[in-house]
Amino acid sequence: MSEHPPNQRTTLADVATRAGVSRATASRALAGDPRISDATRSTVREAAEALEYVPNLAARSLRARETRALGLVLADLRDPVHAQVAAGFELGAAQAGYTVIIVAAGGDLAEERRALKAFVERSTDGICVASGVIDPDDARDRVGSAPLMLIQPDHDSLVRVPGQGGDGVIRADDANGVRAAVWHLWERGRRDIAYLGSGERATNHLRRLAAASALKAAGGPSLRSFQVPDDAWTRPHELARAVSGDLPDGVICYDDKTALALLDGLRGEGVAVPQDVAVVGFDGIPFAALSNPRLTTVATPVLEMGELGARSLVAAIGSRQPPPACLLPVELVIRESSGGAGGLREDGVSQGTGAGRAPRPEVLVGG
């Protein structure tokens, strides 16, 4: 506390001095306090302008006990789905005047915990975990009194709790989407249907279970199942070989990345899609509409989920109520990889996910 590196930032006190008023008055004037006379208000504003005053939010936060910042933990920004969620979250936050701190935890439990701790240290006004592997209850414990949202949590407890999940959980209706995919394949005459799973976590199990039960309900044989590692999509040959040995006539993939890689790999094997096998993806990333053949997929409203996450947090901050749970509808987008729309037009690519913005009660079919 002695070296004055001469470029100290101008502070409220400087503004006050220049305007010839007290710090309190300067503060109130800039805050738009109605009790301040127009004359002083403009004097102060001019002084602030002239000195290029920028408020110090650390100080303000300390005093006001709010940071106007939200924390977002996610697995990996490189993944188009997570990036989309992040984009929506940032959008929702920005609209409400909040800034976003993002931590990529790589699907690692310890990292997720560290991220939560970082957010608590920074006193973020709200915290969101997207696709987290952390136990929701554990997460709730760690965030203290800050409102918490969980978007598509990937923890086992979710498999046991069908439907919405607890407070503050935003989920897509994965089960319904997978069901629609199975029905679609069934309707196209496919009977030897397989689920190609990637990763070993809860959402994967959930989707597999949904596929199995849908196939059973349709009166089909039991679901075939393939399981590949998380990063298998980076090795299309391997992916295709896993499936082509005993080729089903329909494959529902864990996600679009995997499905697109499978398409690529199958082409290498000389397997024709959809003639030899129909392929369905999951997520509805934009590139699913640009593949050859174009990919039939269960589109989830990822951007909307992120946006809703942020909005819910903001609402919870304002109301001091816990944010509600929400189950968002998904949409089966039928394209070439499963034989096409059959008379209906196919949908094109869009900036969004292909899913409608407004929650709708049923699984939608078509584009």
Next chain:
Amino acid sequence: MSEHPPNQRTTLADVATRAGVSRATASRALAGDPRISDATRSTVREAAEALEYVPNLAARSLRARETRALGLVLADLRDPVHAQVAAGFELGAAQAGYTVIIVAAGGDLAEERRALKAFVERSTDGICVASGVIDPDDARDRVGSAPLMLIQPDHDSLVRVPGQGGDGVIRADDANGVRAAVWHLWERGRRDIAYLGSGERATNHLRRLAAASALKAAGGPSLRSFQVPDDAWTRPHELARAVSGDLPDGVICYDDKTALALLDGLRGEGVAVPQDVAVVGFDGIPFAALSNPRLTTVATPVLEMGELGARSLVAAIGSRQPPPACLLPVELVIRESSGGAGGLREDGVSQGTGAGRAPRPEVLVGG
């Protein structure tokens, strides 16, 4: 300052009290100050543990004049390239113990300025603008004394300044990459080469100019040129129609999104790639390796650029030196859409960009 919502967070004072020491001692003990006796240190640590003490970074920042936070402005997280840059930036920041505030400015100048202001208000220790449209000098003015990095700035001044650009500018060697693409097409016997530009900003012009001069240098005819809006990739038909009316035999696209959409659109028009026209993209996004035909592209080290951005900021913060400029090499990845590697093996998809991590002096060819 009177209502005690009983769940006040435990503060350092609480820890000190419980440990029976002064706040100063508690602070030093937790900071690992060597002058504190082992006995008190552990007493304090236990107290902190027992009370689940979490330091308040706002207070610390206020006092210490550093936030250990970095600000990142980018256009849109939905874009795979920007998301990749963000991922690299977050990675580099996290490795150095910094957290990242991200603002998506949508390529809008006013938003970018607002973002910079927000970062200054939050006293981020360093600021990075990725693909910003803001004038670099303007940006430097606005960040005050905080170190600033610019990753692939998209401002006209960059067209005029070949090579590196000023301090703190990280660029990929776009011009060289485009040149390599032109040579590649030329070598494959393509003569009627076109550039398909998207957007109206500087990087687009830069790439077009590079293509034109390379074609001229090769002794070819003058470069044909198509220009489509930023979001044209969401309308593949339109994109294809723009080109197919007077079809060139080689097209270099502004980016991979556009190239992939073009592939899709051309398929609709019955145009064969690469037989009728060779297509080259730019960026090296993972899905470029999964298209059908797989996309030849100029791969840029996007993840590395983000990571380098963060590292450079951290270095600048430590050294109080302005961060240096850096021009990163790109890599022409030859795949099917331009006729394939011709004897060389083609590369597969990888998590990264396909470009080498270490800067290398020349444009690389092949996978």
Next chain:
DNA sequence: TTGTATGCGTTATCAA
């Protein structure tokens, strides 16, 4: 309508 004084939770200075 404005000013005075205090405290938000830390860390650093100085003294013991």
Next chain:
DNA sequence: TTGATAACGCATACAA
């Protein structure tokens, strides 16, 4: 080795 105390920059309760 530790403690008292003063800031950091701001917003507010209370006085005037």
